[in-house]
Amino acid sequence: MSEGNGTRRIETPALARVEGEGAMHVRLRGEEVLGVELRIYEPPRFFEALLRGRALTEAPDITARICGICPVAYQTSACQAMEDALGIEVEGQLRTLRRLLYCGEWIQSHALHLYLLHAPDFLGFESGFAMAAEHGEVVERGLRAKKVGNRLIEAVGGRSVHPINVRVGGFHRAPERRALEELREELERCREEALATVRFTAGLEFPELERPYELVCLRPEEAADYPIDRGRIVSSAGIDVAAAEFGATFEEQQVPHSTALHARVRGRGAYLTGPLARFNLNRERLSPLAREAAEEAGIGAGCANPFRSIVVRAVEILYAFDEALRLIDAYERPKRPAVAWEPRAGVGHGVSEAPRGLLYHRYEIDDEGRIVSAWIVPPTSQNQRSIEEDLFEFVAAHAALPDDELRHRCEQTIRNYDPCISCSTHFLRLEVERG
Amino acid sequence: MNSGGRRLLIGLGNPLRGDDAAGLLVAREARRRGGDGVEVIELEGEPVDLIEAWQGAARAVLADAVASGAQAGAVHRLDAAAGPLPATLAGPSTHALGLAEAIELGRALGRLPGELVVYGIEGERFETGAEPSLAVRAAAAEVAAAALDELR
Numbered sequence: 344m345s346e347g348n349g350t351r352r353i354e355t356p357a358l359a360r361v362e363g364e365g366a367m368h369v370r371l372r373g374e375e376v377l378g379v380e381l382r383i384y385e386p387p388r389f390f391e392a393l394l395r396g397r398a399l400t401e402a403p404d405i406t407a408r409i410c411g412i413c414p415v416a417y418q419t420s421a422c423q424a425m426e427d428a429l430g431i432e433v434e435g436q437l438r439t440l441r442r443l444l445y446c447g448e449w450i451q452s453h454a455l456h457l458y459l460l461h462a463p464d465f466l467g468f469e470s471g472f473a474m475a476a477e478h479g480e481v482v483e484r485g486l487r488a489k490k491v492g493n494r495l496i497e498a499v500g501g502r503s504v505h506p507i508n509v510r511v512g513g514f515h516r517a518p519e520r521r522a523l524e525e526l527r528e529e530l531e532r533c534r535e536e537a538l539a540t541v542r543f544t545a546g547l548e549f550p551e552l553e554r555p556y557e558l559v560c561l562r563p564e565e566a567a568d569y570p571i572d573r574g575r576i577v578s579s580a581g582i583d584v585a586a587a588e589f590g591a592t593f594e595e596q597q598v599p600h601s602t603a604l605h606a607r608v609r610g611r612g613a614y615l616t617g618p619l620a621r622f623n624l625n626r627e628r629l630s631p632l633a634r635e636a637a638e639e640a641g642i643g644a645g646c647a648n649p650f651r652s653i654v655v656r657a658v659e660i661l662y663a664f665d666e667a668l669r670l671i672d673a674y675e676r677p678k679r680p681a682v683a684w685e686p687r688a689g690v691g692h693g694v695s696e697a698p699r700g701l702l703y704h705r706y707e708i709d710d711e712g713r714i715v716s717a718w719i720v721p722p723t724s725q726n727q728r729s730i731e732e733d734l735f736e737f738v739a740a741h742a743a744l745p746d747d748e749l750r751h752r753c754e755q756t757i758r759n760y761d762p763c764i765s766c767s768t769h770f771l772r773l774e775v776e777r778g
Numbered sequence: 779m780n781s782g783g784r785r786l787l788i789g790l791g792n793p794l795r796g797d798d799a800a801g802l803l804v805a806r807e808a809r810r811r812g813g814d815g816v817e818v819i820e821l822e823g824e825p826v827d828l829i830e831a832w833q834g835a836a837r838a839v840l841a842d843a844v845a846s847g848a849q850a851g852a853v854h855r856l857d858a859a860a861g862p863l864p865a866t867l868a869g870p871s872t873h874a875l876g877l878a879e880a881i882e883l884g885r886a887l888g889r890l891p892g893e894l895v896v897y898g899i900e901g902e903r904f905e906t907g908a909e910p911s912l913a914v915r916a917a918a919a920e921v922a923a924a925a926l927d928e929l930r
Contacts, residue, residue: 475886504823
């Protein structure tokens, strides 16, 4: 849009197809990028205050309400932080159930993003429902994947949104093996469809952008496990630390334009968490089928183009189906649904891989099991700097594009991250200002 | 209008964000009153899950909070089977796919209930940890009664 003073500015009232609300502002003089700011204005930190004085047992259910898409991530990181503080370990079939529950969340969250939010960007549609009119079969495939993901969460977690069966130490009730086996047929069907989806995404056209990210994700101590439910924190620049070292390794900074804190590696800078990081640092841990599909999709040797994250998500959906089936095969109903514990004072740390990246929780609890302090670092706030840096580079390389095209590509750049702005903190407004 | 098929009342919302709980309050009130053969569902998550939730329903009523600038507790009744929700009520949603979009997705796929009515209750506070306002509680009871009446 041209203004009288020679400034050009493009606005969209709310960036669609992201979870939560925020704004983006791009300033240009000629083809020089003056600045890029991702603005997030909902204050999320009320949850940390809300938790103080509550029983430690409430943390998994309260923090799950931060997000309707990744409640299992919040519940898992919260439980594991509390278990760390209490000095208990949740292993064997209980860990199997936790990982299986998490597979359900990966499937439904990735399916929503891939099929309904991100794919329209590559196919030139304004929205998922505009795409549905022409690509109904692709959208139906996405809805089926999402549904079976939800059913898996229901089978283990009691209901699909904000599961009620999760507790510190394990579960309230362990599901019958039969209840999980009933899902096999639909999981197998959707696994085949997921394979078709990897091929579908590989055939999309990707804008050129490769960035030297410091990739950060978890790496489980179990050598065969792709990172989902737990692990050590590792990076492409050599970080290899336990969850307890999160605060010593990363720092959060206030920035004036956002209510989400910006995270960075201490002494370095931005880092990237999420599917690209997990895949690049752990792809040898994928199931043979998922590895083969990644090879065929042309990302077998790694992937540094954030636009190709849609292919990586497709591979991760395929993996999650494979892994869920493997876990169901290995499942035997445990005698006890949870590990017993007694309250004690302490500090605990929990990490897990939410669909969009690393989710860290830290709690201090008193000797009666009440929460003294809570610290939650969601993936989107960790990725905020990388999102801005991607935007900066992308706009710098494509400043000659017409405003509408540039705005669309900027939105797509943000959606590469499947940002959960409601987790990190509300509406994404997008402004491009040309001076 | 009662010609077989599921009859559904679906309340949407978040119980930890003040007036955003409006739809859930409607569902709970409807359950207390008991609707003859009406299924009551509370949905806290992603509105896109509605497409599965109303599978096979001949008639459905949805209740949700809205923020259009009207007075708190004001009730909007919309016929979603007839056409898209008006833009003034379509937002805001903190979800990637809001209620209005989920309805349009269902329409595009030919998967809307034959009758679909949306009640929007105007909210005034949506802060984390807040209790629902008195105006919204009163409106929720009124909507529960009206919705059960429609589904009878």
